[in-house]
Amino acid sequence: MMNNTKPTWRDNLKALGYLLPMLIIVGMFSLYPIIKSLAMSFYTDYNFFTNQVNAIGFDNFKTLWQDDNFHLAVWNTIVFVVGVVPVEIILSLAIASLLNQINRLAGLFRTLYFMPFVTSVVAISMVWRWIYNKDAGLLNYLLGFVGVHPIDWLNDPHYAMPALIILAIWKGLGFNILLFLVALNNVDQRLYDAAMLDGANSWQRFWHVTLPMISPMTFLVTVNAVIGSFKVFDEIFALFGGQPGPGHSTLTVVYYLYQMFYEQNKYGLAAASGVVLFLMILVVTLFQLWWSKKHVHY
Amino acid sequence: MQSKKILVYILLVLGALTMLLPFFWMVSTAFKTGFEALQTPPTWLPKHFQWGNWVRAWQAAPFATYLINSVVVSLATTLGQLVTSILAAFAFAKLNFSGKKVLFTILLATMMVPGEMLIIPNFVTLSELHLVNTYGALIVPWLASFFAVFTLRQSFASVPDQLYYAARLDGASDWQFLWRVLVPNAKSTITAIGLLQIIGSWNSFMWPLIVTNTEKMRTLPVGLQAFSSDSGVQYPELMAASTFVILPMVVMYLLLNKYVVAGISNTGIKG
Structure with missing residues (x-):
């Protein structure tokens, strides 16, 4: 019965019985497609209807390398990630810190801030589409009070990406606030007392006690937010009515993948763009891991 | 000190x-006439509440069908995922078998791969199985999730092994121990995983968009997207239709919010 004994074939058979339902599904729809999409990215001549591969090679990656639209998609994705993640992290940490200072109504505030997380991206993007309306939209009306002339948020290529970024930050805040609250709750109160005895003001306490103590959570939240932002799609599709923004101004890598796969039936090229997305996420995540080794205090 | 508190509250x-504000604006607009919605400056509250907008929006597209599909798909994927995860998590937490570490590591590594990359081969697989545009396509790929297995395993592992061995000595089978001790003990984790999966499934868009091609099979978000591109749809009806999609999850969340919050706080990863 001990765990370190060598399992018998009966032990293995029993474990297999428990694992099998999960293994069949995960095997078919997660493990196999990972290998298959890697393979497909090299299919240069593929007939979907007969499932016949006529030629393989690096042509898909060459095409991506030369395709201006793909360059734009990569660039837009990076702009989106850089536009969303830092603001989202700073805002959610600030709000979580405020929430952590109060007792009364803290639960109510937390509930309200978190609400966007449970709402359908598509449905709430419809609402934002309406808020962003140039002539009768709520945002331009409110901006009018501070003297801003009406902006054509969704049809002006300069404003489409900012509109998308604002929506994404609004949608993602609550989730990150929740995680920061967990971390803030776990900071040992005695550290603050000690810092106070040493005469540290509230800003110094935040900078020298809070930030180092919650750095593992900041790291987790950042990695999560970066990965999530790299995969943005639903918001774009709903906000711009099935278009990647005016003049492709919000064409991202996943949107490009969707176009190649679903609209143009270029399966190999779509798979190759998926592989590039994966590599981008992998490189950025590894970089964050490396950076965290030096700056995160566990 | 007091004035600082007031500033925090403000x-x-x-x-x-x-x-x-977006939620308020959605509901407020849903009650306006098309004419009032486009007025400048906008009115915060409708002059006359147009209850008829809701009925018209509901009938303008087969929202009842979409709703049924969304309910069926969310419940089926969630129940399926809970069952497969409970069984697998038990094996990883308490059973002794060959290749356990290797298998666990491989499965953990698959979680790093963006799901969007898997859509293409999965679509091909489902086409070969002739499941495109059926409940099968909407449900089967989501019947298991290693994320759920991973989270549950942690919860099961927190029950001491001695308890397991003692139960076995008393003649309890693995099956009995799992369902009578481990599962009741992990009730809050299981609830949280279930709720996160319902929310995720209800709101998911890209996959149902790709694997459905008739009105009959659409889920609410896909149906709403299609409705929004119909010609002649006015903002009040679009906002009413958006409310149909959002409301069930908001109500569920407000009723069960402590489980949702606890689930996310404990796992720290998106559902």
Whole structure:
């Protein structure tokens, strides 16, 4: 019965019985497609209807390398990630810190801030589409009070990406606030007392006690937010009515993948763009891991 | 000290209003006439509440069908995922078998791969199985999730092994121990995983968009997207239709919010 004994074939058979339902599904729809999409990215001549591969090679990656639209998609994705993640992290940490200072109504505030997380991206993007309306939209009306002339948020290529970024930050805040609250709750109160005895003001306490103590959570939240932002799609599709923004101004890598796969039936090229997305996420995540080794205090 | 507290509350209220404003605007617009919605300056509350907008929006597209599909798909994927995860998590937490570490590591590594990359081969697989545009396509790929297995395994592992061995000595089978001790003990984790999966499934868009091609099979978000591109749809009806999609999850969340919050706080990863 001990765990370190060598399992018998009966032990293995029993474990297999428990694992099998999960293994069949995960095997078919997660493990196999990972290998298959890697393979497909090299299919240069593929007939979907007969499932016949006529030629393989690096042509898909060459095409991506030369395709201006793909360059734009990569660039837009990076702009989106850089536009969303830092603001989202700073805002959610600030709000979580405020929430952590109060007792009364803290639960109510937390509930309200978190609400966007449970709402359908598509449905709430419809609402934002309406808020962003140039002539009768709520945002331009409110901006009018501070003297801003009406902006054509969704049809002006300069404003489409900012509109998308604002929506994404609004949608993602609550989730990150929740995680920061967990971390803030776990900071040992005695550290603050000690810092106070040493005469540290509230800003110094935040900078020298809070930030180092919650750095593992900041790291987790950042990695999560970066990965999530790299995969943005639903918001774009709903906000711009099935278009990647005016003049492709919000064409991202996943949107490009969707176009190649679903609209143009270029399966190999779509798979190759998926592989590039994966590599981008992998490189950025590894970089964050490396950076965290030096700056995160566990 | 007191004035600082007041400032904190003012900031939090301003933040909360910003978070709520889109929801308020959605419902307020849904009650206006098409003419009033487009007025400048806009009215905060409708002059006359147009209850008829809701009926018209509901009938303008087969929202009842979409709703049934969304309910069926969310419940089926969630129940399926819970069953497969409970069984697998038990094997990883308490059973001794060859290749356990290797298998666990491989499965953990698959979680790093963006799901969007898997859509293409999965679509091909489902086409070969002739499941495109059926409940099968909407449900089967989501019947298991290693994320759920991973989270549950942690919860099961927190029950001491001695308890397991003692139960076995008393003649309890693995099956009995799992369902009578481990599962009741992990009730809050299981609830949280279930709720996160319902929310995720209800709101998912890209996959149902790709694997459905008739109105009959659409889920609510896909149906709403199609409705929004119909010609002649006015903002009040679009906002009413958006409310149909959002409301069930908001109600569920408000009723069960402590489980949702606890689930995310404990796992720290998106559902």
